[in-house]
Amino acid sequence: MINNTNNSGSILLVEDEENLHEALKLNLEMEGYSVTSSFDGNKALQAVEQEYFDLIIMDIMLPELDGISVTERIRILNIDTPVLILSAKNATSDKVAGLKKGADDYLTKPFDLEELMLRVEKLILKNRKLQVRENISDEYTFGDNHILFNAQEATTWNKQKIDLSKKETMLLKLLIENKNEVVTREKILQVVWGYNVYPATRTIDNFILNFRKYFERDSRSPQYFHSVRGVGYKFTE
Structure with missing residues (x-):
């Protein structure tokens, strides 16, 4: 066996x-x-x-x-x-x-x-x-945003330096590895949070809102971070 x-x-x-x-x-x-x-x-x-x-x-x-x-x-x-x-x-x-x-x-x-x-x-x-659709290196640039995954840091389009939490870094990496494809809420909770039984939570929504504040020039009309209603989330480049 x-x-x-x-x-x-x-x-x-x-x-x-x-x-x-x-x-x-x-x-x-x-x-x-x-x-x-x-x-x-x-x-x-x-x-x-x-x-x-x-x-x-x-x-x-x-x-x-x-x-x-x-x-x-x-x-x-x-x-x-x-x-x-x-x-x-x-x-x-x-x-x-x-x-x-x-x-x-x-x-x-x-x-x-x-x-x-x-x-x-x-x-x-x-x-x-x-x-894992695409292996990405420690550094990633999209638009005028720059991310250092290992350091958990980012420089935004307006030259602001921000510290990222571990969960923010993991979620960013997962979305970017699967860029232009929808990542389901279930997969995100399993990979990033390690939940096996999913709680009713707006946790991911709040993280996506933060990413829009950090990385989008107009957070109300996002270019990169999208919610796909009833399915999941997508990073588009």
Whole structure:
């Protein structure tokens, strides 16, 4: 069996067959993963909306809401967590339907446990690589603004020098690494604040407002820092 000690992550396991669920949960936890259990489609969707996961393992035949529908709704919400479907349906048309609705991988039952663990590891590693779009150096300049990440300092367009908090620096770096792309609120809270269960907070909004005060010539008509209603935030250059 694969040793994932250095690659552990959080997994949402959505499977209504209790014996199989418990067996999978036990084996995943033995490999170092943190596992959250869900036994029906609606509960799975609620969990995904409230927590960050590195991977979702999804059965198709579920009470309340089937796994394909859950996967489709997750993608509509712009949540890009990888989804590995487990299903007794092995027809090519079923696999194609699952992948078209947003699944990243499809494994038919019965399956080999070691193969499952390998696919889990590969999907989590791939997801983590995709989260960092662009590696940026210690210094970054946009417009007439200049940031020193390691020193947690910035010089603004009007030559004002400011000290940045650690969280401000981390959020700036995350947004700039993903420039011109929307970064979801969930991803920001996980990466910058380390929240696993997200509180109701305007924390990120307040940070974005501060960035506009620092770096925008007209904070009411921002050029760089944008809020995308209901989705997340974007740095545009």
